[in-house]
Amino acid sequence: MTTAVAPAPAKAPAAPLFGKAEKKAVLDPLWDNNPIALQVLGICSALAVTIKLDQTVLMCVGVIAVLCASNTIISLLRNMIPSKIRIIIMLVVISSLVTLVDILLKRFAFDVAKGLSVFVGLIVTNCIVMGRAEAFAMANKPWPSFLDGLGNALGYSWILLAVAFFRELFGSGTLFGVRVIPASVYADAGGFYFNNGLMVLAPGAFLLLGVIVWVQRGISGYTESH
Amino acid sequence: MDRKSNAYVVTFAVTVCAISAVCLSAAYNTFAADIAANELFDQQKNVLIAVGLYERTEPKSDEELRNLYDNFIEEKVLQVKREDVERPVKQGGVEGTETQEEVVDMVETEYLIADLAGLRREEGKKPEGDRREFATVFRRKDDAGATVAWCIPISGYGLWSTLYGFLALEPDLATVKGITFYKHAETPGLGGEVDNVNWQAQWPGKSVLDAQGNVVGVQLKKGVVDSSVAYEKSHMVDGLSGATITSNGVTKFVKSDLERYEPFFKKNRTE
Numbered sequence A: 001m002t003t004a005v006a007p008a009p010a011k012a013p014a015a016p017l018f019g020k021a022e023k024k025a026v027l028d029p030l031w032d033n034n035p036i037a038l039q040v041l042g043i044c045s046a047l048a049v050t051i052k053l054d055q056t057v058l059m060c061v062g063v064i065a066v067l068c069a070s071n072t073i074i075s076l077l078r079n080m081i082p083s084k085i086r087i088i089i090m091l092v093v094i095s096s097l098v099t100l101v102d103i104l105l106k107r108f109a110f111d112v113a114k115g116l117s118v119f120v121g122l123i124v125t126n127c128i129v130m131g132r133a134e135a136f137a138m139a140n141k142p143w144p145s146f147l148d149g150l151g152n153a154l155g156y157s158w159i160l161l162a163v164a165f166f167r168e169l170f171g172s173g174t175l176f177g178v179r180v181i182p183a184s185v186y187a188d189a190g191g192f193y194f195n196n197g198l199m200v201l202a203p204g205a206f207l208l209l210g211v212i213v214w215v216q217r218g219i220s221g222y223t224e225s226h
Numbered sequence B: 001m002d003r004k005s006n007a008y009v010v011t012f013a014v015t016v017c018a019i020s021a022v023c024l025s026a027a028y029n030t031f032a033a034d035i036a037a038n039e040l041f042d043q044q045k046n047v048l049i050a051v052g053l054y055e056r057t058e059p060k061s062d063e064e065l066r067n068l069y070d071n072f073i074e075e076k077v078l079q080v081k082r083e084d085v086e087r088p089v090k091q092g093g094v095e096g097t098e099t100q101e102e103v104v105d106m107v108e109t110e111y112l113i114a115d116l117a118g119l120r121r122e123e124g125k126k127p128e129g130d131r132r133e134f135a136t137v138f139r140r141k142d143d144a145g146a147t148v149a150w151c152i153p154i155s156g157y158g159l160w161s162t163l164y165g166f167l168a169l170e171p172d173l174a175t176v177k178g179i180t181f182y183k184h185a186e187t188p189g190l191g192g193e194v195d196n197v198n199w200q201a202q203w204p205g206k207s208v209l210d211a212q213g214n215v216v217g218v219q220l221k222k223g224v225v226d227s228s229v230a231y232e233k234s235h236m237v238d239g240l241s242g243a244t245i246t247s248n249g250v251t252k253f254v255k256s257d258l259e260r261y262e263p264f265f266k267k268n269r270t271e
Helices: A020-030 A043-048 A053-077 A083-108 A110-119 A121-125 A127-135 A142-172 A202-220 B006-050 B062-072 B113-125 B191-195 B230-235 B244-268
Strands: B073-091 B094-108 B133-141 B147-157 B162-169 B176-183 B219-221 B236-238
Touching: A020 A142, A043 A121, A043 A142, A043 A202, A053 A083, A053 A110, A053 A121, A053 A127, A053 A142, A083 A110, A083 A121, A083 A127, A083 B006, A110 A121, A110 B006, A121 A127, A127 A142, A142 A202, B006 B062, B006 B073, B006 B162, B006 B176, B062 B073, B073 B113, B094 B244, B113 B133, B133 B244, B147 B176, B147 B244, B162 B244, B191 B244, B219 B244, B230 B236
Parallel strands: B219 B236
Antiparallel strands: B073 B094, B073 B133, B133 B147, B147 B162, B162 B176
């Protein structure tokens, strides 16, 4: 092995790695076309895994990995996939990736993975994953597809993290399991404060998600077209 | 090959499936041993929780938990002996007897829990009549070696899945000390509430024996326990709402597992 770097052979001018279109692919789903706030996809897991931030972070990592990989793989195969069975092929790819993520989580983060229980497996049914494979990856090259997956996964993640932040803070008084609201203000210890029980239940997440979607749409100026 | 032909579609589908299958098996086999170790540690943690040495929310490092387990938990492998026992039964007003296979004895062995899987495989190769049946029991001891609690594995069907857990008893082997579940696939929010610590907190103090000393287990009542009724207060906990089948399952297997260990408990019961 030598450390000398051979000069790169001159390439034909290719599409820039981070051109305007690529930036848009990542940034658009974060705000203007957010999969949760605007397309209202992937709500099920947004309600189920947002009680504790550590679980949410792991779920987001799982979704980011699956979405980026599935978009890339589907895009690589896009010219080979027979259109008759394309949905089934997407499912095979996505569910294999989800199983892989499940195995890795059980190996490297057993406790948190156990807390996520069936919801890791249910990434398969997350509409965002299938939706992006069908709507974007089947028609675009691997790199833009990867970026599109990344953008959508991040768009999904930040909303989930926002929901989880409020749910854990007001539902348990902690953030990442670390006590934020001091124990001394609780009614048990003679204070005045109670945890908000609604926040740890699914309806609390519904309300919170509704508020976040409302605020997000209020700022981004999105209105439903009829 | 023609992209639209059936042959192409079938070939493509088979190829994709084969590739994913190979990738997944490779990934699983790479990590199988580590995952098994994680699962074992998780079970040990649940034994600690059941016998009251550890609380789920307590910040303790893995190292501390391992030390706790090694120092205060004694694992035993018991050999189960079953025999046909004649029991009187009354059917349609006619009294008769019925032969039932029951656990008549449990003998302590020198085997270690760590070798149990291999031991069971060995037994599986023997002719059916010669197979030995093994069961595990955990004893929580204090610094002097005296018994603080006993703990047995419990498992049985709920609605979707087999639930696995541990039930710990006080040294009198009649009073519940704690219960945990470490593996199940019941519906989150309904049957999955067996994991709810507030529900599990109802178990300690319940009696698994009735006044005559018969095993009655702990029943999950449909609804809320009425603590003004003596029997309910000592032998029942609240059922899980929306999860009747899981609740009935838990009631059933807690009782049958306790019955299985009863011959061993009889020998070790302290008044």
